[in-house]
Amino acid sequence: MPSITLAPAQLLTGATRRAHTPASLVGDTPVLWVGEPFTAAGRGFWAKLEGHNPGGIKDRTALHMVERARDRGDLLPGARIVESSSGTLGLGLALAGIVYGHPVTVVTDPGMEPLVSGLLAAYGADVQTVTEPHPVGGWQQARRDRVAELLSTDPDGWCPDQYHNPDNVSAYAGLGRELVAQLGRIDALAVSVGTGGHSAGIASVLRDFFPSLKVVGVDTTGSTIFGQQAAPRLMRGLGSSIYPRNVDYTLFDEVHWVAAGEAVWAARALARSRYASGGWSVGAVALVARHLAATLPAEARIAAVFPDGPHRYAGTVFDDAWCQERRLLGCEPADAPDEIAHPGERTVTRWTKCETVLDPSPDARTVGTGTASMAGAAR
Template identity: 40%
Template sequence: MAGNAYRDTTEALLLPRIIRFGQNLYGASFTLMKLVPARHILLKAERTGALGPRTEVVETTSGTFGLALAMQSALMGRRLTLVSDPVIDAALRRRLTDLGARVEICAEPAEIGGYQEARLKRLAEIRAERPDSFCPEQYDNPDNPASYTVVAEHFERALGGVDCLVGPVGSGGSMCGTVGALRSGGRPVTAIGVDTDHSVLFGQPDGTRTLRGLGNSLMPGNLDHRAFDEVHWCTAAEAYAATRRLHARHALFQGPTSGAAYLAARWWAAAHPNARVVVMLPDEGYRYQETVYDDGWLASHGFTEPLPDAPVDVSDPTRPAGRWSRYAWGRRSLAEVIRAAGASEPSREGAP
């Protein structure tokens, strides 16, 4: 058959399914969104010689970027070591090892930067021990946001244009890369980032976060604050409830970062009925069957509060609101926003 008749697993799963939720709201439902940067970075590294014949791939992760790397590394026949922490769930760890990855766990957090900083330090030690290694560096590698050009092109082909893009923010790659590519043609696309309380990404002090998969304890180099028009923060309980609502209303079985993004997107689309809104839904819900999709687990952990109808507007984004909240970021730098709010900029000590 023709050369393009077959696709490998990661290529076949790369682009999201686009699903219409309402008059002007569309969901971009990924099987695993992190395949976009993982595939792009590793194939480019092999093509340019950064990955030699025996080069080992090493990275720090506690979530889906590690799974994407494991899938791509298995297809490429590459050795992979992942540095993680105790928050990694058992089912994900089993899948990683089944794909051939070696998983190291950092048992204790660093005093500043928490587990993410501890993982970065261990990663540096591994790279010093193994000179023939390659790190994708998802937080700082510009190939991460650059890889999402294919997603923006997919949206343009399917929808003929996007007026507003909504999505969770972790490394900054998916939102900054996709919206940057969408705006490259001159279209004034609105970008709404979704974070959670006690994440440093948009100015709050680092703290304990129950909601995983978005937010960060360290400031990634790939996060361009000037890309965002609005930022929303939501709690774990709100994200979980929105995830279940997404499933009940649209039969989409996604993870809690998808629920958090859906919560903000649904509200914004209703307030702007003439705008074509796309919400990024990063991964499927199978890892969360015993947690987010289990009523007993939700009740036992106190995640039963009803969803609010709308976010509260905040004037100081550095103060956690403890509920779904919204700030008009206005495509400004973090320093500009902090000054405008009259707050103190959080320490960057320990940031990569």
């Protein structure tokens, strides 16, 4: 590389981070202490701010999945990448496409924020929007069906299949190691669950370092991941209408379901008090981490993963008119969640926790008999 002559002002600022490729901007994200007034006095947690990546947390997995597929020969040079996304992975794949020289098609649905679809187009991605939900699998399955149609007409096309690709898990090992280096000791982890990639990748690394780590999964009401019945879901980025194989149920000590209005309240309260926030996942994770800070011993060190930042949600989570129309304002959560003993006990519609974590997928239910067989081993 050519030598660089520093201006006097640069000499005074110390070392600066330089990136020669866009991929170099991904990772090494900061952690922020979140304390009062968002939490009770003397209590708090550390938030890993993945919104400091160019597109969010899924920049990590998009780059990793593409790199590994190229190494194996599954993704040929210049071949098209086709994937379903509600937004964040799409941005990551657009980044990976630029870095590695691949055209990218992102299949989404009408719920994608205009800001995100505009960014995807600006980054050169082809954005295709399905218009009708699948009668059983909803928008998520409708998007996946469209991906399959596109791949059937492109013999060289490649789909990362983020829900079932084990590379989506291993991509987050670096994030786990960053947390260890930044915090030294971690007693509890609050993490959202959608495809299952970052929850499994981070938690497995942390539990190797800290065998007694408490792992708390954060889901949305209406999601099937942890055994609830599928229902229309407003929140995006967490939850699922299918059963992703990347979810590692053996890692979780408990799961919390959070409703959309509660996530909106938490995201807004967090933004006002700490100038750091995000959308649905961040609001839901922050609410659960706040509860852990209030109920675990004061010396417990809690890490919460914030997958993205607030900017794409200016027209939804942070828009009064949009939220008012959907009755999402004034939904301040209770001081503590409801509790159920089993995920199938009843359908939950507000913040609720369960300490019985089972794999509800049909494949798991066919192995053996009885409740315990659903998980193999429940934590």
